[in-house]
Amino acid sequence: MSQSRTYQVRTYGCQMNVHDSERLSGLLEDAGYERAAEDATADVVVFNTCAVRENADNRLYGNLGHLRPAKDANPEMQIAVGGCLAQKDRGEIVRRAPWVDVVFGTHNIGSLPTLLERARVQREAQVEIEESLETFPSTLPTRRESAYAAWVAISVGCNNTCTFCIVPSLRGKERDRRPGDVLAEVRALVDEGVAEVTLLGQNVNAYGVEFGDRRAFSKLLRACGEIDGLERVRFTSPHPRDFTDDVIEAMAETPNVMPQLHMPLQSGSSRVLKAMRRSYRKERFLGIVRKVREAMPEAAISTDIIVGFPGETEEDFEETLDVVRQARFSMAFTFQYSKRSGTPAAEMEGQLPKEVVQERYERLVKLQDSISAEENRKLVGREVEVLVAEGEGRKDGEHRRLSGRAPDNRLVHFAATGTDGEPAEPRPGDMATVTITYGAPHHLVADSGIRAIRRTPAGDAWAVRNGRAPEPSGVLLGMPTVGAPAATTVSAGGCCDS
Ligand code: SF4
Numbered sequence: 056m057s058q059s060r061t062y063q064v065r066t067y068g069c070q071m072n073v074h075d076s077e078r079l080s081g082l083l084e085d086a087g088y089e090r091a092a093e094d095a096t097a098d099v100v101v102f103n104t105c106a107v108r109e110n111a112d113n114r115l116y117g118n119l120g121h122l123r124p125a126k127d128a129n130p131e132m133q134i135a136v137g138g139c140l141a142q143k144d145r146g147e148i149v150r151r152a153p154w155v156d157v158v159f160g161t162h163n164i165g166s167l168p169t170l171l172e173r174a175r176v177q178r179e180a181q182v183e184i185e186e187s188l189e190t191f192p193s194t195l196p197t198r199r200e201s202a203y204a205a206w207v208a209i210s211v212g213c214n215n216t217c218t219f220c221i222v223p224s225l226r227g228k229e230r231d232r233r234p235g236d237v238l239a240e241v242r243a244l245v246d247e248g249v250a251e252v253t254l255l256g257q258n259v260n261a262y263g264v265e266f267g268d269r270r271a272f273s274k275l276l277r278a279c280g281e282i283d284g285l286e287r288v289r290f291t292s293p294h295p296r297d298f299t300d301d302v303i304e305a306m307a308e309t310p311n312v313m314p315q316l317h318m319p320l321q322s323g324s325s326r327v328l329k330a331m332r333r334s335y336r337k338e339r340f341l342g343i344v345r346k347v348r349e350a351m352p353e354a355a356i357s358t359d360i361i362v363g364f365p366g367e368t369e370e371d372f373e374e375t376l377d378v379v380r381q382a383r384f385s386m387a388f389t390f391q392y393s394k395r396s397g398t399p400a401a402e403m404e405g406q407l408p409k410e411v412v413q414e415r416y417e418r419l420v421k422l423q424d425s426i427s428a429e430e431n432r433k434l435v436g437r438e439v440e441v442l443v444a445e446g447e448g449r450k451d452g453e454h455r456r457l458s459g460r461a462p463d464n465r466l467v468h469f470a471a472t473g474t475d476g477e478p479a480e481p482r483p484g485d486m487a488t489v490t491i492t493y494g495a496p497h498h499l500v501a502d503s504g505i506r507a508i509r510r511t512p513a514g515d516a517w518a519v520r521n522g523r524a525p526e527p528s529g530v531l532l533g534m535p536t537v538g539a540p541a542a543t544t545v546s547a548g549g550c551c552d553s
Pocket residue numbers: 213214215216217220221222223257258294
């Protein structure tokens with residue numbers, strides 16, 4: 056194969072897909088492909104699809120249709136479709152879009168380069184779907200999108216059977232990765248400069264079920280706490296049914312595990328939770344929230360909520376609002392229920408009219424936004440250390456700000472100056488200490504200038520990746536009393552990249 060063939064991976068859906076796409080890119084680069092320029096048509100276009108989102112199939116076939124003229128003009132171009140929708144639709148994809156070259160499933164992403172090659176040699180479409188996992192995706196090569204933050208899969212699949220969810224039928228039963236393998240990957244990432252890892256699984260609290268250790272997840276968090284240079288550990292998603300106190304203790308007692316919890320509620324009504332086949336009730340959910348707050352008063356707790364599940368009454372919905380009022384989430388991802396073919400809920404009676412769902416949804420969003428704003432306003436005046444991010448603030452250039460995440464994962468937009476007003480520009484991956492000056496519902500603002508910058512190996516890794524020279528670590532800005540020795544302290548503006 057020519058060295059110059061280019062590729063593009065288009066990703067839809069959840070973090071698991073984003074992570075799988077990093078593996079797909081890594082596999083293709085290992086096989087000699089190069090990433091295509093943003094505005095170029097790639098020689099190989101890979102769709103990593105999602106079956107959870109509404110109209111996912113229409114969108115996929117629409118996108119495949121858009122690519123057809125390019126494919127007709129260049130028969131050497133190849134199109135591959137993977138991910139959950141491919142696992143679901145299988146051969147149907149090449150029947151509906153015969154110009155597709157490769158279809159692969161969620162269990163065999165490692166086969167992509169071979170399938171592309173086979174399709175080229177045999178000049179016919181290759182459809183290969185496995186029923187169970189071939190290779191744990193984390194053992195495949197990877198091309199990570201970020202120099203300073205990384206996903207680490209600890210498990211794939213799910214043993215639950217939530218009636219609205221297609222994941223169990225497409226991703227299969229839960230498979231747990233061995234703790235030693237997970238920790239080896241985390242250590243290797245830290246050696247490359249990564250400052251933050253997010254442990255990823257459909258239900259992280261069930262981690263260990265496959266190898267018979269119900270405390271495996273809390274042990275894993277504590278073991279991450281032992282890794283030198285690992286600044287921040289997060290995880291997603293937990294499940295209220297399996298959430299145990301040892302996890303709360305491990306979170307509270309492990310300094311690099313961040314004070315943040317994203318725990319899906321889905322509904323506050325016990326009746327609806329039962330119909331969703333989510334085997335916890337409102338009281339248990341609120342009990343976990345209370346314990347987390349007792350152990351970590353600074354913790355930000357966020358959630359996912361589905362409005363308008365089949366059969367949801369006004370009283371059921373009021374129960375959800377009640378949990379929202381009591382839990383005081385920092386943020387909620389709110390969804391209007393809509394049918395997903397292949398799920399039990401799609402066949403249930405009591406599907407609600409769109410207007411009813413819309414009206415409830417708007418009430419929920421209004422309530423949550425007011426709570427988020429109140430909670431965020433409480434942080435005004437507080438000093439936080441922000442991990443500087445790349446691409447998190449759309450209007451940053453316009454406002455001369457940078458953006459990043461506070462320890463509790465709140466998004467902070469901050470002025471790109473020192474406290475003296477001189478320009479300052481920490482690199483993505485560096486840590487900037489700022490004081491919150493304003494709290495909006497969905498973000499915080501810190502406009503009084505950066506009080507200190509901590510140059511990190513993660514910032515160096517970002518600089519190397521972007522063709523810039525690493526800088527001496529420990530340089531401070533604006534606050535000579537914190538952290539590094541005075542000899543490395545320079546005044547605002549003196550150590551910035553700009
Ligand atoms: S816990 Fe429920 S919603 Fe989450 S992946 Fe498993 S079945 Fe789906």
